[in-house]
Structures are given as C-alpha cells and as structure tokens.
Amino acid sequence: MNGFFDLPSDLGQSWLGLVGLHLREALLPVLAGLLVSLPVAQLCVRFRWIYPPVLGIATVLYAIPSLAFFVVLIDYFGQSETTVMIPLALYSLVVLVPAIVDGVRSVPPETLAAAQAMGFGAVRRYFQVQLPLAVPAIIAGLRVATVSSISLVSVGMLIGNQGALGNMLYAAQTYGRPALAVNAVLTIGVLGMLADAALVLLRFLLTPWMPRKGAGR
Amino acid sequence: MIRIDAVTKRYPDGTVAVDRLSLEIPDRAITVLVGPSGCGKTTTLRMINRMVEPTEGSILLDGQDIRQQPVNTLRRSMGYVIQNAGLFPHRTILDNIATVPRLLGRSRRQARDRAAELMERVGLDTALAKRYPYQLSGGQQQRVGVARALAADPPVLLMDEPFSAVDPVVRKQLQDELLRIQEELGKTIVFVTHDIDEAIKLGTRVAVLRTGGRLAQYAPPAELLSAPADAFVEDFLGADRGIRRLSFFPSADLELQTAPLVRADADAGTLAARATAVPYLLVTDPDGRPLGWSEPGRLTAGAVDREQLLDYGRPFVPGTDSLRAALDGAVLSPTGWAVAVDGEGRAVGVVSQQVIGEAIRAAHGRVAERAGEAAGR
C-alpha cells in the first residue's frame, strides 16, 4: 500500500489513467488551437492591418489567469473537461498565431518570387513553399503552447477535480501525503519535457533541408 | 618592421591554416597578403595582433616578440579594419571613431576632437558625425572603419579584406583614398585581399599564399607580373599579366611627335605643310585640346567640320600615366596613334603603337639588366 504510484481511490483513476486523461486534456486544445490559428495567421499575413489588433487581443487574453477563465466558463459548461480545455485552446491560439505569422513572413521574398516565376498559384505556393518553410517557427510555437498547456491542466483541480494529474495535489493536501504532490509535479514535468522532445524530433523529420547543428562550419 | 618567423597555425582538428610561413614586412609600406580562400591569409593577419595565436614560430615587432607585451596593449597599438567595417551599431559615427582614444584613457572631448579630425582625413563629411552606422552607405561605413583604426595614430594598420563588400566603383575610390592617406601618413600596412588586381594596385610588396597556408611568392608587384615563381602564381595572376605589367613602366621617355598636331583654325599653308608629315592629322581647338583625327585631304582651311573627325580614343599624360595607358590609348584610337596630353588636357603630341612597342621592349631590357646585376652581386 501507499507506493509512489498508488493513488487514493477517490481520484477514481490509476496513475496511468490520469496520465492519459492529462495528455488528452492538454493536447486536444493545442490541436484545436493549431487548426484555428493556421487560417487566422494566413489572414494576418494577407491583410497586414489585422495583425496589430490581433496581436493586442492575443496579449490581453494571454495575461488573463487560467483560473479566472475556468470560473467564468463553469456557468456555461459546468465543472467539466470542456471548461478546462477551452481556455487552454485559447492560450495555444494566442501563442501560435504570432509564431506562424512571423514564420510565414520570414520566408525570403526571393524564394516567393522564384515560386511565382515558376508559375505557382497562391494556394500551391502557400502549401508547398510558405508553410513548409515556416515549419521551424510553427514547431517553436507548438513547443511553448504544448508545454504550458500540460502545465496548466493541473489548475483544473480547483474547479471540481478537473485537473487530471493535478487532482493528486488536492489529494496530497487532504491526506497529508506530500509524495502525491511530488509525483504530480514530476509526472507533469516529465510529460512536458517528453512532449517537447517529441516536437523537436518532429521538426527534424519535417525539415531535412535545415542545416544540422555541427554540420558544416 | 614586422618579422613573421616560421609560423605555423594548426587547429585542434588537424587542419593547417598556415604552414611554416616566414615574411618580413617593411615599415611605412603596404604589404599585401593575397591568395585563394583557405590560403591562411586572414589567419596570418590575425596572428599579428594575436586574435589568433600561432602553434609554432614567432612574430617580432621591431625586434621584440609580440607575446612580450599585454595583448590589449599590443592591439591598441595596431589599427584593425575588417570586412563590413564592424562598426558599433549603437554608437554614433563620432563615438565609433573615438573608441580607441577612449580606451587609451583620453577624455571624451579630446577623443571626439580627434575623431572629427579623422573624419575629414578619410574624406567623410563631418555632418555625418551624429549619425548611426545604419544611416551610412557601405563605402561610408568602410571609411569610418579606416578612421576608427587610425584614431590612436598607431604605427601599424591591419586590414582584412576591407573593400571586398562594396561595389567596384566605390572600391576604386576607397583604394585611391587609401593610397593618398598612406602617402600622407606612411603607416606600416598589412592588407589582406583575395583580389589580385587590388593587391597589385595597392601593394608595395605582395605575398601570394597558396591553399594550405604556404608562401608561393613574395615580391614587388612588377616582379610578380614579370617573373611569377611557378604555375600557381602565374595562374593566379590571370591571363593578361603582360598587359598589366605595363602599369609599372613609365611613359615619360616616349618620343612624342608634334608634327601631326594642327589647330582647327589653321590656314591653308600650315595645313599643306603638315599634310606631308603623317597620314593623319590631329585637329585641336584653339586652346590645344584634341578634337579628333582627320585625313589631311579632307581638311579645308577655316572650315573644319567637327562632325567629320574620327574619335581619338583615350589620351594619356606622359610621366603620370604608365605605358599601359599609352598602349591603351593607341589601341583605342582608330589611327593607331595614342594622343598625349598635359595636365590641363592640351595635346602635347602623338605616339604610334610601334614606338610604344619599342619602349616596352626597352623597359623589359632594363628590368632584365637590373635583375642580372642583382643576381651577379
């Protein structure tokens, strides 16, 4: 009894179960954020005047504490996973839009001119030139969004134990078992780092054209 | 004098950048290190101010090993100019130039006064003093770089491909400016370039390095052109070294003919008298400036039609210009005669390709004679 990975029964989940729940609660919003941010970013690239106000709104949204978001959303979605995931999706969106805009904008104009000269249409140019070249910037944004999302899910514990691994923090306090809190912090930390490493690997796979560190001079 | 004594630079990965290089760099002259990329020319330069430390060998400055003084004292005694100038983007032009005087403990005022003085010396408008580097053109930035290197009046100037990044027109201006400044200040300049033409134009002596950091030849530019040490140097000099070499032969001794010169307002008698001398006449305006060539028969006294005259090519100034300019003028002229003018552009005579050819042969003969004397000694 009371091993490091044994959890009190009222959490209703095994440690592995919580890990799965945590990943779902953290990653689904990032995915949603990515899907929404691509068209939004493309709009910002197309119509330059949209970008400054979008950036302003993004900054304000990012500054609103997650807990405040959760509490306001309880009214609409109850104490549910949805209530936790909506703000996380918003944070992801807010991190990803500027990352993608900067990434797409940083594609050298001569590359775009070359693509145009070869007869690429706007759509083809976007999917075959701009987007692939913006991959490093997009992944950099995804890394920040994913790690912070994984970390923030734990706050969901405050709204009726919707914090997955974060719920162990509550149990740690009620049962006086600090080991549970240590377990939660470490597990969430390791999950974040693994997700980060996975994204770095993904970038490696997606961008074989990028010079590798150490190659060349 | 800077003496590079059997210096080798080997990097930890085994690459040899400079291989047992020995050079004597004379005072108050421009010594150019030239060669293809990877020949160790920049490494050699950077070893002189200890930005790179040699693996073997030593470098002596006025007989003293450069390692005997503190590294920053050494560097402050040598001006350093690099490609793209390397100006401090956050400092004004004036403060950029004042850097080394400030490092040496001069007061801000003294340093700025000195900086303003140097701006004029390198041909910069002092109105630019309060500007930041990004507001200047590439050529202007490079002038600031030179001014900054000269600010503490160091006896030695190290220049690492300083003019490589500017366009050819500006590069020529900067080269001329450097030669002018050198005439005034007489610094010991070590100049690195990959451009053999730049090396020949600027160098008092030129050291050609080959890939792997070995010295291929070290000689004055004229000698380099006339007697390249081996196939590598010859190849590096390019195809027309014979022509380029003429730049080092003076045109002062060319025998000029004045008979073909005739003024546009000359009377019929003069015209007739001149017509027998040469197949063509050079018509000048009343001040003596050349207008163009004409066959004598086509000229009518008092009614010279300037439209009918043939182009006279590019004139040369005897004594100032070289045989190369004279030959160039002759080749460009449709008559095969080069036009010689004085400083004010007035025609002083004409000279044929044949005469220039003889002068070239004579000049070659003199060089061979001198080389023979040197060898016999």
Place this chain on the structure above:
Amino acid sequence: MNVLDFARAFFGDGAHWHGYDGIPTRFAEHIGYCLEALAIAAAIGLPVGLLTGHTGRGGNALAFLATAGRALPSFGLLVLMFIWIGLGLLPVMIPLVVLAVPPILVTTYEAVRSVDPSPVDAARGMGMPETRVLFQVEVPVALPLILSGLRTAAVQIVSTATIAAYVSLGGLGRYIIDGLYQKDYEKVVGGATLVAGLALVTLAVFWAVSRLAVSPGVRRGGRG
C-alpha cells in the same frame, strides 16, 4: 448577466475600493510579489545568460534547464512548496521564479549569441578587454531582445502571481479565489480584468524602458 455586466458591477461597487480587501491594497500586494519574483529571476537569468551567451558555451545544458523549468507546473510547485514549507511568501516565490527564469535565461543567451560577430571582432581587435566587449558592445546591441525576454517573464509572472491567493496570501488572485469559493462571479471577472490591465501596464513600462535605454542605432526596424 454577461462578463461585461460582472465587470461593471464589480468596479461600480464602492466597497471594492477601500480597506484591506480594496483594489488599491490588492494591486499593491500583487505588484510587490511580481517585482520581487522578477528581480530574483533576473538576478539568476541575466548573469548566467550573459556569460553563456558571451562565451558561447553551455547552450545545450541551458536549453535543457529551460525546458525543464517551463515544464514544471507552477500551480503544482506551489502546492508542493506549501505542503513542505507552510505559509509564507517563499512557497509563492519559488514557482514564480521557476516560471520566469527560462524565458529570461534563454532569450538573453540567444540575444548575446546573435549579435553580429563583426563589431565584436573589431572590438577585440582594437584591444577591448572582454568585460568591455560584453557590456559596451554585446549588451547594448542585444538589449532589445534581452528586454523582450524580461517582458515575457514579467507578463507571465503578473498572470501567475494570482496563485498566491490559493495559499492565503493577497494580491489580485484573492478576488478570483474568493469569487470561486463564494460563487461570486463579479469578483472573479473584476480580478481577471485587473490582472489583464496590469499586464498591459507592464507592456507599456517595457516599451518606455526600451525607448529610453536602447540606442537609436540599434532600435530601427526592430519590434518592441
């Protein structure tokens, strides 16, 4: 009632403007926590970032530490520290500092690394000692980026410092936590608005600082 009505009701209530639970008091407490956390994080992140950036060594170790720091959940750390240390400011400062060090550290490192090498080479070639190369060439040129790292850290601290209220401390998080337990949404929305406002003020302060501190020769074209 929508969010705007909540906000109007919160700020319209005179009782929220006085006393120990009044807006001025909570605001001052919040700013106090933030400044302290930012100062500690900067005291750790800036020197290490400058040194590693200048020497160009330790970049990988730094990236690992920064990722680890970012991955640790602030809220979880707070609870853990609270269990271990008990009441006080320290359990709050630790997660805030862990949160703020990575952006300061990484951005400072990257900022110094990305300084154009030719002015630095020129500075060394002219005989500048290494400390001067760092503080008179690299730092002034890297300043816009260094400030942006500090700005990111500051905004995150402002938002995250609300968790202090969970361990019975003050600050603007008080309204959010109390509102949650009292089911008083006015308070939650009011508190969140104040936090977002403070974040905007933070951005404005950094904008002003960069106007004053960054040389016009470096500022042009750059953002922020």
